[in-house]
Amino acid sequence: MKSLVKILSRYVLSAAATAIILLIINFTVLTVWLYQSASEYGKNYTVAQMAEELTESEGRYSLSESVARELKNKQQWAMLIDEKGAVAWSTDLPSDVPLYYKLTEVAGLSRWYLKDYPVKVWQHENGLFVVGSPKNSMWKIGLELPMKLVNNSEILIPALLILNLITAVLLALLFGYRLFLALKKLTTGIEDLARMQPVALPAQGILGDLATGINHASAQLIRQESALNKRDNARTTWIAGISHDIRTPLSVIMGYAGQMEEDNTLNKKQQELAVTIRIQCQKIKALINDLNLTSKLEYDMQPIRKEEFLLAPLIRSIVAELLNSNCSPRHTLSLSIDENAQNISITGDSQLIKRAITNIILNSIRHNPGGCDITIQLNAESGTTFLSVTDNGTGFPVQTLKRLNHPREPMELDNHGLGLTIVRQILKAHNGTASFSNLTGSGCRVTLALPGKP
Amino acid sequence: MNDIFDCKLLLVDDEPELRRMVGSMLRQSGFKKIISAADCSHARLLFTSEKPDGVILDVSLPDGDGFSLMREFRSISGAPVLFLSARDEDENRLLGLGLGADDYITKPFLPRELILRLHAVLNRTYFPVVLNQKEKPVFYLGKTMIDLNSGSITSVKGTFTLTAKEYALLEKLFDNKEKIVTGDSLCLAAWGDPLYGYENTLMVHIRRLREKIEPEPSDPEFLITVRGLGYKLVGVTSS
Numbered sequence: 001m002k003s004l005v006k007i008l009s010r011y012v013l014s015a016a017a018t019a020i021i022l023l024i025i026n027f028t029v030l031t032v033w034l035y036q037s038a039s040e041y042g043k044n045y046t047v048a049q050m051a052e053e054l055t056e057s058e059g060r061y062s063l064s065e066s067v068a069r070e071l072k073n074k075q076q077w078a079m080l081i082d083e084k085g086a087v088a089w090s091t092d093l094p095s096d097v098p099l100y101y102k103l104t105e106v107a108g109l110s111r112w113y114l115k116d117y118p119v120k121v122w123q124h125e126n127g128l129f130v131v132g133s134p135k136n137s138m139w140k141i142g143l144e145l146p147m148k149l150v151n152n153s154e155i156l157i158p159a160l161l162i163l164n165l166i167t168a169v170l171l172a173l174l175f176g177y178r179l180f181l182a183l184k185k186l187t188t189g190i191e192d193l194a195r196m197q198p199v200a201l202p203a204q205g206i207l208g209d210l211a212t213g214i215n216h217a218s219a220q221l222i223r224q225e226s227a228l229n230k231r232d233n234a235r236t237t238w239i240a241g242i243s244h245d246i247r248t249p250l251s252v253i254m255g256y257a258g259q260m261e262e263d264n265t266l267n268k269k270q271q272e273l274a275v276t277i278r279i280q281c282q283k284i285k286a287l288i289n290d291l292n293l294t295s296k297l298e299y300d301m302q303p304i305r306k307e308e309f310l311l312a313p314l315i316r317s318i319v320a321e322l323l324n325s326n327c328s329p330r331h332t333l334s335l336s337i338d339e340n341a342q343n344i345s346i347t348g349d350s351q352l353i354k355r356a357i358t359n360i361i362l363n364s365i366r367h368n369p370g371g372c373d374i375t376i377q378l379n380a381e382s383g384t385t386f387l388s389v390t391d392n393g394t395g396f397p398v399q400t401l402k403r404l405n406h407p408r409e410p411m412e413l414d415n416h417g418l419g420l421t422i423v424r425q426i427l428k429a430h431n432g433t434a435s436f437s438n439l440t441g442s443g444c445r446v447t448l449a450l451p452g453k454p
Numbered sequence: 455m456n457d458i459f460d461c462k463l464l465l466v467d468d469e470p471e472l473r474r475m476v477g478s479m480l481r482q483s484g485f486k487k488i489i490s491a492a493d494c495s496h497a498r499l500l501f502t503s504e505k506p507d508g509v510i511l512d513v514s515l516p517d518g519d520g521f522s523l524m525r526e527f528r529s530i531s532g533a534p535v536l537f538l539s540a541r542d543e544d545e546n547r548l549l550g551l552g553l554g555a556d557d558y559i560t561k562p563f564l565p566r567e568l569i570l571r572l573h574a575v576l577n578r579t580y581f582p583v584v585l586n587q588k589e590k591p592v593f594y595l596g597k598t599m600i601d602l603n604s605g606s607i608t609s610v611k612g613t614f615t616l617t618a619k620e621y622a623l624l625e626k627l628f629d630n631k632e633k634i635v636t637g638d639s640l641c642l643a644a645w646g647d648p649l650y651g652y653e654n655t656l657m658v659h660i661r662r663l664r665e666k667i668e669p670e671p672s673d674p675e676f677l678i679t680v681r682g683l684g685y686k687l688v689g690v691t692s693s
Contacts, residue, residue, distance in 0.1 A: 240541065240542070243542075244514075244540045244541050245540075247560075247561035247562055248467075248469045248472055248540055248561055249469075249471075250561070250562040251472055251475070251538075251561040251562035251563060252469075252471045252472050252475045253562070254562040254563070254564060255472075255475040255476065255562075255563075255564075256475060258479075258564045258566060259478070259479060259482065259565055262565075262566075278564070281562060285562050289542070292542050296542075313636065313638035316637070316638055316682075316683050316684065317636050317638065319683055320633075320634040320635070320636045320680075320683050320684060323634050323680075323683075324630075324633040324634055334682070335682045335683060336682060
């Protein structure tokens with residue numbers, strides 16, 4: 001609507017401007033022309049002046065030198081018709097002009113033409129003075145207007161101008177509206193383009209080329225989008241397929257290793273080797289699961305079961321579970337939950353959030369085999385919930401820290417595995433962020449920010 | 455059928471090596487009657503002719519998927535089905551769609567895990583709780599005897615009876631003895647709600663419980679507080 005008003009006002013303004021400029025140009029030209037004619041007029045003799053320059057003395061007429069010259073210059077001729085209708089005097093009179101006139105003929109020639117010669121007449125003391133110009137040199141019209149019209153011209157001329165103005169404005173509005181309709185189609189087309197919707201605009205009218213261009217761009221974009229999706233899909237499917245294929249043989253290895261572990265006919269050494277095989281198999285299993293999850297999260301193919309849940313009990317259960325599993329006596333876990341964060345609820349997949357928090361804590365444990373103190377803190381601040389996991393261990397290697405905070409390649413493996421990459425991806429899927437930092441002195445901190453409701 | 459080891463088991467998986475491994479695993483744990491199939495059609499044949507008491511079923515089979523095969527089996531008999539799956543998505547389908555599988559295990563798995571789950575599934579089907587209902591435990595905390603059948607406590611201080619809430623709390627703690635039980639799960643067990651709003655009530659009940667079971671309630675040695683998390687029952691003995 002705003003654009004319609006804009007277009008229409010521009011159109012009306014430009015129409016008005018055009019009209020005004022045209023008026024000014026016309027008026028100027030007219031003025032210049034009139035002025036020039038007037039100055040020309042002043043230089044030349046009028047027919048009245050010429051008549052006066054024809055003098056009679058003792059029955060003989062004589063024309064002044066200057067008038068005679070001007071007549072010659074203009075190839076004009078002149079004559080004097082006396083009271084009886086006969087030509088009493090003439091100069092350069094063409095042969096086809098008669099020398100005697102009746103009253104009716106005089107009435108005819110007085111205003112128009114005499115034998116196709118345009119003529120002007122003026123009264124002379126001895127008759128009628130006639131000046132003729134060459135044939136076809138002058139166009140004469142008679143102007144007759146009703147007096148009423150002339151009297152009302154003060155009203156009629158402005159009225160006519162106003163009528164013209166209104167017509168101009170209406171035409172401008174009509175054309176502006178048509179342009180708006182054409183542009184509107186293009187605008188929706190471009191909006192669809194931005195939303196990756198297929199666009200098919202009618203390629204007609206003045207904006208036809210533009211519409212064709214937009215249609216083309218849309219087709220191109222959709223082609224690229226689907227190609228990209230196909231590639232992402234292929235990558236995820238490929239990873240899912242590989243991990244599926246690895247799982248069955250891994251089951252066999254793990255199964256036999258498990259059996260050997262409990263086989264009392266084997267000696268202790270052999271049983272210990274079986275334990276190692278089993279543990280390594282479990283690591284591969286965890287790696288496969290991580291790889292699958294990270295590739296699905298990266299391309300938004302992980303189904304996220306959204307539900308509202310309380311964060312504080314989840315964190316308590318995670319910490320209790322880790323303490324109960326008794327993973328290492330060298331590590332301490334302490335938890336502090338702010339009073340205002342006790343009742344914070346999160347909308348999301350509680351299993352994935354649990355996975356993220358567990359990953360962070362396990363990462364601290366794994367990378368500080370000598371032991372460290374791990375502190376988990378939860379607090380809330382104006383709609384955002386902050387969960388931080390801090391340890392006093394060795395901290396992140398500089399490269400790892402850089403990669404974690406500024407990820408470029410989505411799935412990059414290093415000695416930290418995929419655990420922390422998955423943390424970042426899970427938080428992203430929940431409209432949250434994960435930031436990783438090293439503390440001065442020793443240790444590191446991972447802070448998760450999540451939108452939460454009190 | 456006297457025990458679950460009398461059950462006839464049908465094992466369906468397209469990988470021969472895995473069938474051999476699982477088969478030997480089952481035999482080692484005591485199952486005697488094990489038949490196996492490599493695909494849906496053979497499994498169908500065996501299911502109708504042999505009438506197995508339990509099925510271990512791979513989700514992806516060369517001539518169909520395990521889910522629809524299970525639905526066919528369900529229309530014939532009520533034998534429990536335990537799924538073996540090699541895909542993450544199957545977990546979602548099993549959880550989300552409620553297909554009626556009795557349990558599932560994702561590959562790779564440990565022999566003991568499979569055996570334990572199989573036992574649970576077979577026990578549930580053929581030896582349900584009514585038959586299986588054992589006596590509630592009787593245990594000691596130092597010199598104090600706790601009988602969960604009568605909900606009574608006998609110590610040097612005398613004999614007490616547990617209130618319903620105290621009983622619920624103590625049973626939950628005993629089921630997870632030597633482990634931290636969060637305040638949330640204790641409240642869930644006693645009041646059916648998580649912790650928030652119940653902290654003080656929980657503390658009051660724990661104090662009363664301590665008065666009954668601890669020789670020195672102000673300095674507890676069996677019902678330990680784990681600050682910020684919950685409680686832990688330690689030092690449980692059977693005599």
